[in-house]
Amino acid sequence: MNLSTDATDPPLGTDIDVDVLFLEMTTPPARPPVPAPRAGVDIVPMTRPTVGFFRYLYDAVGREWTWFERCLLSDEALAAVIGAPACALYQLQVDGVPAGFCEITRDLPEGATEITFFGLIGDFIGQGLGWYFLNATVDLSWATAPAKVILNTCDLDHTRALGNYTRAGFRVVGYQRKHLPDPRLTSVPRPPALADRPPHPVHAAAAAFDGKDGGTG
Numbered sequence: 287m288n289l290s291t292d293a294t295d296p297p298l299g300t301d302i303d304v305d306v307l308f309l310e311m312t313t314p315p316a317r318p319p320v321p322a323p324r325a326g327v328d329i330v331p332m333t334r335p336t337v338g339f340f341r342y343l344y345d346a347v348g349r350e351w352t353w354f355e356r357c358l359l360s361d362e363a364l365a366a367v368i369g370a371p372a373c374a375l376y377q378l379q380v381d382g383v384p385a386g387f388c389e390i391t392r393d394l395p396e397g398a399t400e401i402t403f404f405g406l407i408g409d410f411i412g413q414g415l416g417w418y419f420l421n422a423t424v425d426l427s428w429a430t431a432p433a434k435v436i437l438n439t440c441d442l443d444h445t446r447a448l449g450n451y452t453r454a455g456f457r458v459v460g461y462q463r464k465h466l467p468d469p470r471l472t473s474v475p476r477p478p479a480l481a482d483r484p485p486h487p488v489h490a491a492a493a494a495f496d497g498k499d500g501g502t503g
Contacts, residue, residue: 295476301465303480305441305492307448308460310398314428315455320421323414329422332375332387337361340368343377343387347405349474352442357472376426378406378419385410388423397433404437411444420454440464441488442477448487461495 322328335343341364344356356364368375372393378386386406392399404423406416427435437456439447452458470476477483 295470298470299468301467302469302477304464304466305480305486305488306438306462306464307440307458307488307491308438308462309436309451309456310459311424311435311454311456312433315421315424317421319425320418323418326381327385327415327418328379329419329426330377330379332377335368335375337365337368340364340375343384343407344403346384346407347386348403350408351405351444352469352474352477353403354469354472354474355466357474358467373402374426376423378410378415380410380413380415385415386419388419388426390423390427392430392432394436398436399427399430399432399434401427401435401437416446417450420450424454439488441480441483441486441492443488445486448491458491458494461492463492 341357344353347353356367359367367373368389372391374390374392376388376390377384378388384407387403388401388405389403390399391402394400401423404420406419424435435456437451439451468476
């Protein structure tokens with residue numbers, strides 16, 4: 287594990303601040319299934335993924351967007367999470383190669399289902415796969431007829447993420463500024479301080495909440 291820090295960074299272990307938006311969809315989309323953009327694109331259930339393979343996908347998809355919290359879990363704790371009956375994992379494959387994954391958590395309070403993780407491996411971004419995979423993930427989330435489907439996004443995500451979620455039918459219902467552990471503890475690079483990050487659609491949406499905590503973070 288690489289715990290090195292830049293001379294200008296705060297001390298190792300200093301928390302980071304992240305602006306988080308909470309979104310929900312309360313009725314299934316009134317549309318036909320979105321077709322795959324081309325032949326060779328498949329969504330495959332992962333019924334018994336190993337911890338090692340999950341860690342590979344999680345890092346391959348999320349490192350660029352500062353996904354690191356699952357890296358804080360021991361193998362035993364992570365195995366319990368991804369092996370739980372309420373957890374459903376699906377892999378996006380392109381010509382047999384892993385291209386992304388999603389994690390769906392069912393049976394949450396208020397009858398909710400959550401899209402816990404969703405994303406593409408960087409090599410596959412910009413090929414028209416994201417919109418297809420997002421809508422397929424939404425359809426899979428509604429398959430068990432939950433009361434609502436929820437997800438969250440933050441100002442470390444891709445700048446197009448929020449727009450794609452709202453286009454798919456989600457609406458913003460809350461905002462929270464969260465304090466998270468230093469990602470460098472897991473060898474994931476530390477992002478710039480909140481005040482030094484470039485403008486992001488999440489910041490504009492969060493401003494609608496007047497800088498006050500909201501939602502269910």
